[in-house]
Amino acid sequence: MDKAQQDALKKAAGIEAAKLIQNGMIAGLGTGSTVRFLVDELGRRVKEEGLEFTGVTTSRRTQEQAEGYGIKIVNIDDVDHIDVTIDGADEVDKNFNGIKGGGAALLWEKIVATNSNKIVWIVDESKVVDTIGKFPLPVEVIPFGAGQVVKKFEAKYRLARVGGEPVRTDENNYVVDLHLERIDHPQELAQDLITTVGVVEHGLFLNMVDQVIVGDPNGPRVMDNPNK
Secondary structure, eight states, X not given: OOHHHHHHHHHHHHHHHHTTOOTTOEEEEXXXXXXXXXXXXXXXXXXXXXXXXXXXXXSHHHHHHHHHTTOEEOOGXXXXXXXXXXXXXXXXXXXXXXXXXXXXXXXXXXXXXXXXXXXXXXXXXXXXXXXXXXXXXXXXXXXXXXHHHHHHHTOEEOBOTTTOOBOBXXXXXXXXXXXXXXXXXXXXXXXXXXTSTTEEEESEEESOOSEEEEEOTTSOEEEEOTTO
């Protein structure tokens, strides 16, 4: 699949997911290439349909894009609930376990998600896999002692494409990517990671999502989590 085809599927999923946002809602807006299409469509609805809703974003990048469309964005601590959060995912398996954080926003993404009444992911079909782990697992690490954590994980810092410096998150932490190829016991790995001193959060989002909207060549299809 070339980039143009992939973008078309992402756009289709984003447009479909935008239908979930209704007047008066408080909506969590995720981060990443698929979410950009979602926010574009929400911006169109604000302008052309008069849609009015409040957004809580998982990154400053999404906040800037949304505010550019006139969408009201507030801090997560200024709302008492979030009706639905729509976000992307780097991988999702048949058990609705996912890897997120390819955009280095995993901490904010997980905070927003865990405070949401409903979680929806939008992905193109290439992100749906049998077993997660092929996509490198992001782990957010505080700067102090980060080198010790990297050594423990036998991993490397994620480096910026331009300049080659270590990537910093919106909380000014580092991201370490674990190249595991396959994760057969995600619950155990999640526990090991989150109890490692210096780790702030990891990119395993396990059985959290309620619904996945998949950009498919035959049109968007919906996967509902039977456990939610």
